[in-house]
Amino acid sequence: MAFLEQFSKEERDLIVSVPYRAGAWVSSVDEAGGGNATADELKELENIISEKAKGMFESAFVHEVMVESFNHKADWADWAKHTDTILEDAGKAVSLIESKLSEKDVDAYRANIMAIGLNVAKAFREFEVDASVMTKAHTQIGLLLDAALRVLKRDKSYSPTTELNISYEEDVALTKLSEALHASGA
Secondary structure (H helix, E strand, O other): OOOHHHOOHHHHHHHHHHHHHHHHHHHHOOOOOHHHHHHHHHHHHHHHHHHHHHOOOOOHHHHHHHHHHHHOHHHHHHHHOOOOOHHHHHHHHHHHHHHHOOHHHHHHHHHHHHHHHHHHHOOOOOOOOOOOHHHHHHHHHHHHHHHHHHHHOOOOOOOHHHHHOOOHHHHHHHHHHHHHHHOOOO
């Protein structure tokens, strides 16, 4: 816990809880799909945290955060109840990290939180299959344009099926989360 030791217990608790709470918040913003969607997304969040705790990162600090987040699994249910302040808390966590660690660690923390949120959003297909023909056509055109841009950029990570899993509400939430993570001015 070399990096986290630089922070008070309250600061550590905030920094370590944000990854899970951000994922839980993204899961909660869209009620389409009902309980199955939420359950699938929270199961995916558990898998993400578990895998990230085992993984390697560009930042040893982020690895340490993810291990600590996983080690606090008993707190996850409580953390999920406190997602209403996640945008403010994510910004506070980044500010704390900026005050004591390198820009590389701050950027890695931000990227990690966004990856968690994005993966949670992709976990359950919430695209309305009963949507109007115009809505479906608009969505398909948007996906085709996005795919074309990614091909031009040589981005092989694109999957139209996965992109349909992200609802409008989740997309808005991810944008707000990104803004909160970057609000500190860096």
